[in-house]
Amino acid sequence: MSLTNSPAWQPFAAAASAASLRGEQLRLVNAPGLRLDLSAQAHSPALQDASAALLTQQGFDAARAQLFDGGNANWTEGRAAWHTALRAPVPPAMVAGAILAERERLRQFVRDADAAGRYGCVLHLGIGGSDWGPRLVTRALRHGSTRREVRFASNVDSHSVADAMSRLDPHDTLVIVASKSFTTTEPLANAEVAMNWLRDAGVADPIKQVVAITANVEAALNLGILPDHIFQIWDWVGGRYSLWSAIGLPIALALGTDAFDQLLAGAAAMDEHFRTAEIADNAPVQLALAGVVNRSVLGYDSLVIAPYDSRLYHIVPWAQQLEMESLGKVATADGSPTGVPTGPAVWGMSGTDCQHTFFQWLHQDSMGAPVDFILCEQPDHAYARHHELLIANCLAQRSALLRGKTFDEALAEASATESDPARARVLAQHRVHPGGRPSSLIVLPRLEAFTLGALLALYEHKVFTQGVIWGINPFDQWGVEFGKVLAKNIMRELDSPQTSRQDPSTRFWIDAISRKH
The missing domain is CATH 1.10.1390 (Phosphoglucose isomerase, C-terminal domain)
Structure with missing residues (x-):
């Protein structure tokens, strides 16, 4: 049965359409590592009740339990989506042995490399989920001490791998080939280029400087990679959810195993919040409901991610893959159409660059788009005034999208500088801002491994919840x-x-x- 024909949908849609979007009430949700401000999203008591009824109808509690218990969450492919197990302090018994063993192997590999002073450079070859997560985290957290130069190449266009290899020392470079299937075109093609690069530089045995991260161990062995240089991931780990597995090896090599462990801890803390918090106080669920309202009821067809922290530059493409490879599908479990749009196009840029690029469109286009603003309370630099300017700009843009500017306000403003009343009225029309545009504000106390892990898990669980509400599978592609x-x-x-x-x-x-x- 399509979602639109279900008993809970029409009351939900009606309540969402009638709900206030003017931010009259402060709506804060506290979660591990961050605070979520939903004051500028549609809200009313009726919508809150209708949301709870919709979640109940769509079997949210059972689906969430299945996600954490290793059930058939990826139901079109008949397997689990058990990324939560990868970061659990005590993984579920069925997979604990394998997870803990690989976790320790990763740590030991990094410890040995550190002790021997090996691999001053790392060349990571992956694509999609094998690339964006490690790329995001190493860029975001490199303001701390970085132990190694880490470069990423993903595109099969060899300009990408050639650029990544430039100015690296081939005799001191570890090549990581990250591919779940070990059949993916891009990392294997780039691995061949990297092997030739090592060979041409006179490296005696290039394969000894290659590591594989894969679920297809046999294929990696067939390529000649040493058994102790092969790290395993599993069939139940989706590529875009694999950051928490050995795919995170470049993070540990660049930032240290303690930082990687803190990243896992932040995500695990968000897992527990998502699993146990009441719906009204559950940050991923509330963010997901806002997204369903914006896409399926109010008709917004895109979502802007605007991190007001340049270190989070790569969170935009990371979120693009997470949302756009997971959502936007049309068939429910029984094959019937959903009847509503099921995912926005995701795009964005870090602030304040975004303000000088596309915020004009956000403010005055006839439709615009919802925005997720991301902000850190404390910086990791000494320029306090710059950080205050950053915060002021973030809050101002969000306020302008919410409040807007009426014609009367614009007319009073124009009349103050324009003596001709007719011209003042014309100018005023150009200065009107509709307002009432939805946004969320996610505030981290500081950008650290723990808070970043929590932020990424927040988005993962948001997408999962939206998949449940829409009745689609967010784990296939x-x-x-x-x-x-x-x-x-x-x-x-x-x-x-x-x-x-x-x-x-x-x-x-x-x-x-x-x-x-």
Whole structure:
């Protein structure tokens, strides 16, 4: 049955449409490592009651329990989505042995490298979930002491890997090949380039400087990688949720095992909050409900992530993958359509750069988009006035989106500098801001490994909750797989032109490019 035909949907949609969006009431939710301010999201007692009824109808409690218990959360592929087990202080008994063993192997590898003074440089080759998480964390936390230079290459465009290898010492570089399946085109193609780079530099045995992180151990062994240089992840770890596994090795190498452990601890604390907090005080659930209201009722088709901390630069593409590879699907468990849009396009930029790039559109476009503002109370630099300016800009932009500016206010402003009443009225029209635009404010006390882990887990559980509400599976990615299959077919045709059922444009370019090779 589609969501729109379900008993709880119409009361929810009606309450959301009628709810206030003017921020008359302070709405703070306290969670481990952060505070969530939802004052600028739609809210009313009726919406709160309707939300609880919708969650009950959609089986939220059972779905959440299944997520933590290793049940069939990824129901289209018939497996668990057990990323919470990876960061649990005491993992579930069924997987505790494997998780703790790999966790200790990772720590020991880093300890040995530190003790021997090995690997001043790390070249991490992954893509998607094997890349964005480690890239985000190492960039965000490198204001502390970094032990190694870590470079990332993901794109199959070799400009990417060539740039990453530039100015690295091949004799002191560890190459990490991160691929769950160990069949993914990009990391394997880039690994070949990196191996040749090591070989050309005179490294006697390049394979000894290569580490694999994969669920396909046999494939890594077949490539010649040493058994003690292979770290395992498991089938029940989704790629975009794999940061917490051995995929986090570059984080531990760059920042130390203590920082990696604190990252896991922050996420685990958010897990416990999500698992136990009442719905009204549950930060991921409340953030998810706001997102459902904005997308499926109010009709906003995108979400802006605006971290007012330049160290969180990579949280935008990380969140893009998390949300846009998980949501936006149309089929529910029984195959029926949801009947409502199920995911926004996610985009953004760090502040204050974003204000000089697209905030004009956010303020005065006929629709605009909701914004997640992210802010740290305390900086890790000595320029207090700069941080005050950053905070002031963040709060001002959020306030302007919420309050807006009426025609009368704009007219009074224009009339103060324009003597011609007719021209003042024209100018006033250009200065009107609709206001009433939704946003959330996420405030971390300081950007540290613990608080960053909590922030990332907040978004993970938000996406999971939205999947439950919409009745879709947030853990598969059939669109990605479809494109991969087509790419393999085209590669075969580029290698050996043949008759195929391609559209005219694709056929033209296959023929044109294959003739030049």
